[in-house]
Amino acid sequence: MPEAALLSVKDLVKVFPSREGKELRAVDGVSIDVRRGSTFGLVGESGSGKSTLSRCILRLLRPDAGTVSFDGQDMASMSAARVRRLRSRIQVVFQDPHGSLNRSKAVSDIVGAPLAAHRSGNRAARSARVAELLDLVQLPAAMAARKPRELSGGQAQRVAIARALALNPDFVVLDEAVSALDVSVRAQILNLLRELQGELGLTYLFISHDLGVVRYISQDIAVMYRGRIIEVGPREQLFAAPQHPYTRLLLDAVPIADPSRQRARMRLLGEQTGASDRPDLPDDAGCRFRSRCPVGADRERCATEDPRLEPHAAGGTLAACHYAGEIS
Amino acid sequence: MTAPVLDVRDLQVAIGTTPVVRGISFQLAPGERLGLVGESGSGKSLTALSIMGLNRDPIRVSGGQVMLGGTDLLGLSRAELDRVRGARISMIYQDPASSLNPLMTVGAQIVEAINLHDKVERGQARARAADLLGDVGVPNPRQRLDAYPHEFSGGMRQRVMIAIALACQPEVLLCDEPTTALDVTTQSLVINLIDRLCSERGVATVLITHDLGVAAGFCDNIAVMYAGQLVEQSSTGTLFANARHPYSHALMSATVDLGVDVTTALPAIAGQPPLPGTIPRGCSFRPRCPRAVEACADEPIDLLSLDGSLVRCIRPISSDPGSGTHPGTARDAAVDTPAAQERMPNA
Incomplete structure (x- = not known):
């Protein structure tokens, strides 16, 4: 665990039973380090496992494998009394402001x-x-x-x-905390969160499906896809030179408020195979993104070998792709 | 201008006795795409529901006309309205899961839409339903006719909704936040699909959205709503290059897209929109507007023509050719600085 990490998740797995006796590996071996005083952004689409991961961190769910360490201590091995004391240092804000208030x-x-x-x-x-x-x-x-x-x-x-x-608290999980808010109010709350972080030295885990918002507030960003982190790195590198084709796809799909550029993006995206609402392939030995991937759909290695999250020459992030960087 | 297919004239909607849509007028030319943009509570969805005659007590239309061709929809009986809805004007909603009948196969639901207006024989209706399902990009349409809504993903369900809405070749399609419930990669596909189908079939479209980026890529013209009124209406290019109403400008500046400056506070709009029944005298945006002067409170502000746009403001932002084409380059005068709003606590 790096010196500066306040929260460290290592090889976390959470499995849910699904229909026909199959298992759904909602979180499938995730590791993250959240640096003290920083904001770590977690992005992904629905079903990517980002909320399950946050619930495991908050101990609202018990992980099936892996560890969550807070301030250097493994939470699973702590006594109940200690966990209770620790709980005051870890807090959460959920998406629906009215639904979460009595x-x-x-x-x-x-x-x-x-x-x-x-x-x-x-x-x-x-x-x-x-x-x-x-x-x-x-x-x-x-x-x-x-x-x-x-x-x-x-x-x-x-x-x-x-x-x-x-x-x-030292640590606040913000789980889609600004997603239900209107544009004008969202900007106010984001400003407030940044001011509070500066004033109180807070560390945030910021979970959202909205890349614009995650980019604005986070210094480090991880992209989740079907239970895995497929790319992680500093904001600047991730947005300037995304290495994973899925990250590239997400960035291309965010609408931008500029008519001519947005029309061009829409045309381009229509031609991309990865922008798909087709069902995914079942989990097997290969890369789980390959059915949608414009780079590796037909490549032998992508079908047989699960890519590991690792550094690549072309960029400053870690990416789980055999052909990282080819897309950008 | 050719005769509009849809002509909404001074539409007024009230909840009980409280006005919520306060005189909306717009025209939709054949094949045009109009965006109705605003935040929650601005009245954009109520406008669409009122056009379709789908309001339920205590929400009711309290004035105005909705002319479809030469017919005022607001004057039609329920039976007459049923002949128009789905045939000449139809609507798709935000949540495809709750707009489809979970107990009917999607094929039966599409066939039902066809049969309501075209009397065709069973096999023919089914063939047409399969064609429609194929047109909206559902793979293996013939087999999928017999599937139930829960067997489809969110994006696929919205495609089924689009197939139902277009089953009878309507002249006008109202889309109420059609992609808000969808993932971002699916959203762009569904917008692309609506774009293509409406072009091919010459369907005029009203897109209701809170997402300026989605509107930017799809709409020819955009009307910005605030507190139950249109505050600005203009071509999409003009609006994004040079919004004239302080609210439109502030809304664009407050949007957190991939181009925002991450090193400074966001140019947020102070305060919150007024609640129905507590709308201030004069300009509704005045309490939040950095350009407001005393005269803004005097009397209701009219929607006035300004360089080809319509703007409801007596102190509009000047036309500035140097302001660039992206609002990111024009985050400036009309927006409160964070310091100024620091103790503006009411949002």
Whole structure:
């Protein structure tokens, strides 16, 4: 584990039973290192396993294999009491701001709930801390008495962030935390998250299907595809010179707000084989992307040998592709 | 201009007594693609549902006309409307999973759409359904006719919806966030498909979306909605090169695409859109607008013609040929600086 990593995931596997007695390897041997004080972005489409990975990190799911170490310690081998203490240092904000807030409680109770659960201070101290937290997420003090249904989406997400920060965590998992928000509000919340990171020295795991948002907020980025990380590296390298054909495809598919360029991209994409909603091939010995791959669809090696995540000469990322770099 | 296929005139929609769509007018030429762009609550989906006559209590149309050819759809009886919907105007929705009947095969659902308007014999309807399924890019269409919606992926289900919507060769297709529920690589395929089919068949399209990038690649013209009104309508090229309404400009600047500067704060729009029933006097965007002056509060602002665009603003952003073609190069004057919004807590 690198010196600077606050969270380190090693060879994590999570298997779910699926129909006909088959197994779905939702997370299939994933390793990531999240550097202290940085944002690690995890992108992928639906079914890529990114949310399962985050639930394993949060211990909402028990991984079938592999380790999750926080601040140098393997969480699986810790005593229950220790895990409980550690939980205050790891927090999460989910996608649906209204769905994740208790509708019958006032904002002050929602934000104060973690303080009460961890028996932090007396009533007066907790109430002062709630006021401080609302100020931190730039909500007026008067919001404390409101119920969730009286809040807009952006306000509700600020409340969810305030609650996540109540116990002074080091590490916050942001699982599609801005995906349900409108454009104008999304930009506000992204700005807030960056300000809070600077002020409080937070480390983020930022999970999203939106590449533009991930690029904006993350220093390191991993791309997931069917349970695996297929490319990982620093933001600049990943976006400037993607090595894996799937990363290239994702970048090409993001609509851009420029009519002539966007029309050209749409035409181009229509001709690409990888942009497919055809069912994938079953897991076998080969590369799991090959049925959609414009590079390796017909190559012998791609059908017989599962590519490992490794560095390639052409770029600054690690990519799981035998012919990395050929596409860009 | 040739006669429009769809002419929406001063459409007004209310929830109970609260106005939510406050006088929308637009015309759609044959084969045209119009984008209706706005954030949630702007009234864009209610506009489409009202055009189709699909509103349910307490939402109702409180004024205006929806002219399809020479007929006002708002004046039709339920039975008359049923003859028009699906035949001359049809709609696809955001969530294909909940718009398809899970208990019917997709073939039966396409045949049903054909039979509602064209009386054709069974085998012929089935053959046409298979052709349609093939046209929308479903592999092995003949076999897939007998499959149920759950046996299709999200992208494939949306293709089935498109096949149903186009089954009777409508003149107008309304698409309400057709790709929002889909993955990004699938989204581009489905937009490409709608693009191709509507061109081939000469179908005029209204695309409702919150995604400016999707609208940029598909639409000839774009209407921007805010708080139940159109605030700007213009050709796609003009709008993206030089948005004149401060809201349109701010919306483009706040979009986080692959070109944003990662080293600085995003040019967010302070505050939040007004709730129905609490819309401010004068310009609805005024409380959030960095260009607002006192006169903006005086009286309702009209949609005025400005260099070929329609703009609802008395202090529009100037026409600036040097501002470049990408909003990324023009993130400037109309947008609040982060410092200015720092304690603007109401979003």
